[in-house]
Every structure is written in structure tokens, then in C-alpha cells.
Amino acid sequence: MRADRSNIVETVLDKPRSLGDLDSRVALFGHPIHAMLVAFPIAGAFWVAASDAAYWWTLDPFFARSALWGAGAAFLMGCAAALSGFGEMMLVPGARRRAAAWTHGVIAMTLLAVLALNWAHRIEDFEAAVLPWGLALSGLQLLLVGFAGWHGGKLVFEHRFGVASPEEDGDEKAGGGDLAHTP
Numbered sequence: 001m002r003a004d005r006s007n008i009v010e011t012v013l014d015k016p017r018s019l020g021d022l023d024s025r026v027a028l029f030g031h032p033i034h035a036m037l038v039a040f041p042i043a044g045a046f047w048v049a050a051s052d053a054a055y056w057w058t059l060d061p062f063f064a065r066s067a068l069w070g071a072g073a074a075f076l077m078g079c080a081a082a083l084s085g086f087g088e089m090m091l092v093p094g095a096r097r098r099a100a101a102w103t104h105g106v107i108a109m110t111l112l113a114v115l116a117l118n119w120a121h122r123i124e125d126f127e128a129a130v131l132p133w134g135l136a137l138s139g140l141q142l143l144l145v146g147f148a149g150w151h152g153g154k155l156v157f158e159h160r161f162g163v164a165s166p167e168e169d170g171d172e173k174a175g176g177g178d179l180a181h182t183p
């Protein structure tokens with residue numbers, strides 16, 4: 001039995017879709033770079049907080065050093081994520097027009113400032129820096145990263161930033177086909 005290959009050929013030879021009002025402009029093969037990078041500062045913030053808590057519990061200097069490296073990594077990857085987010089704000093017309101995107105940017109820049117402070121505070125004496133202020137900054141960082149991450153998710157899942165619209169992209173190819181026809 002021969003399979004119907006017309007759909008596959010059509011997909012491969014499809015003309016590039018013109019960019020919409022909310023489509024990502026800072027993307028690699030259509031996948032937003034910001035979405036790829038934000039995982040690193042988010043994971044870094046949890047790493048620092050976990051290391052601080054472990055140091056508090058054990059007083060083992062290994063965990064204080066781990067927090068120092070985690071704080072540096074979280075800040076540097078946070079800068080890369082913020083740059084890509086800033087690029088989206090400048091290049092995506094629909095992003096600049098929506099208050100939600102600016103709100104997300106402000107929360108994220110506050111987070112970036114706390115990430116920087118948390119790293120700088122540890123550089124001179126990473127062990128003495130943990131209790132109490134290092135731990136306090138890590139707690140604040142967790143709150144902010146949760147807020148920025150949750151709000152970023154809202155931009156994508158509610159406002160549909162960077163999400164190809166099924167109507168524009170041709171029903172089933174974008175995953176927006178009629179589910180009633182799915183076997």
C-alpha cells in the first residue's frame with residue numbers, strides 16, 4: 001500500500017512564513033533564543049539557594065564555594081538571557097506595544113540586579129558572605145526568579161508571544177489541526 005506523500009512534500013517545500021506581530025525575531029531556526037537561555041539563570045538561582053542552605057546546615061566550605069560559582073554563573077547567563085529578551089522587545093512590534101512585556105522586563109531587570117549583588121557580595125570572602133546576607137539575597141532571588149519566570153510563561157501561553165498561529169501557518173502543520181479528525 002502506498003502512503004500519501006503529498007503532505008510531507010508540501011511541508012518540506014513550504015514557502016517561509018512571513019513574520020507576524022508577535023513572532024520572535026531573536027531566534028534560531030524559528031525557536032526563540034530567549035526561551036533557550038532563561039533556563040540557566042533560573043537553575044542558577046536554585047543552585048545558589050540550595051548551596052547556601054547546605055552551608056547553613058553543614059558549615060562545609062565546599063557549599064559556600066559552590067554558592068559563589070553558582071551566583072557568578074547565574075548572573076552571567078542572566079545577562080545573556082536579558083540581552084536576548086531586550087532584543088525581542090526592540091525588534092518585535094507587538095512586544096513593545098504590550099504592557100505585559102514591559103512588566104516582565106522590569107521584573108527581570110530587578111532580578112538581574114539582585115543576581116549581580118548576590119555575586120559581588122561573595123567575591124571577597126565567600127564563606128563569611130553566606131550567613132545571613134548571602135542566604136537572604138538567595139531567598140529574594142528565588143522569589144524574583146519565580147515571578148519573572150511565571151510572568152514570562154504568561155507572555156507565551158496567554159499572550160502568545162513567539163507562538164506560530166495555526167491560522168497563519170496552515171492548520172495541521174502548526175499542530176492546530178481539527179482534533180476531531182485525529183484517530
Ligand code: HEM
Pocket residue numbers: 024032033034035038041042078079081082083084085086088089095101104105106108109111112145148149150151152153155156161162
Ligand atoms: C534573567 C532574566 C529573565 C528571565 C528569567 C526571563 C524569563 C522568561 C521566560 C520563562 C519566558 C517564557 C519563555 C517560554 O516559555 O517560551 C520569557 C519570555 C519573554 N521574555 Fe523574558 N526573562 C528575562 C529577561 C527578559 C528581559 C530583560 C526582557 C525584555 C526587556 C524579556 C522579554 C521577554 C519576551 C518579549 C518574552 C516572550 C518572547 C520570547 O520568549 O522570546 N525577558 N522570559
